[in-house]
Amino acid sequence: QVQLVQSGPEVKKPGASVKVSCKTSGYIFTRYDISWVRQAPGQGPEWLGWISVSNGDTNYAQGIEGRVTMTTDTSTSTAYMELRSLRFDDTAVYYCTREIRGTYDSWFDPWGQGTLVTVSS
């Protein structure tokens, strides 16, 4: 079955960087794009951006595009999301998710289990 397994929780100081991994299995990695979504405590999800696994193109959300980098390693079917210059309000659970494209639209399925990133001094 399709699985996305993320790396473990991280605790970082303000100003530091964090890199979260998302190892996929159960499907052909290069046929689907990967999006990253975060969810702060008690809040709704926030889309961070998307990477085309087939060609490496990226589309980052406005407001975070200068601090985030999304990459993939096709040899290990793993996606990565790096966030720099961490702030307290970056504390959230970070999810990777596979984007499935229909004829005119798309949706996310499935999601990784989530990685808690805590920014604390």
Add this chain to the structure above:
Amino acid sequence: QSVLTQPPSASGTPGQRVTISCSGSSSNIGINTVNWYQQLPGTAPKLLIYSDNQRPSGVPDRFSGSRSDTSASLAISGLQSEDEADYYCAAWDDSLNGWVFGGGTKLTVL
């Protein structure tokens, strides 16, 4: 503050029908389809409805979705205790060139 607006809470008794609304604008729901996700406590979101009204394999037909103008709705009939969860709507926003989500609706089964 989320781009899509949902009521923060909803409730019903077992067997009842509950509807959750999701309000957007002409740049998102007005021109793009809506997806719904269910998030059980302590777990990752799970796809519940895609393309406005399509159910993935394994999702009971008690769940249904619809979209009209700049709003969408999720209906749950025959409410069950295991339906107690947070529900989120999502749509692509052409102006923001990105996905936008609702703030979520916490469903309580009384």
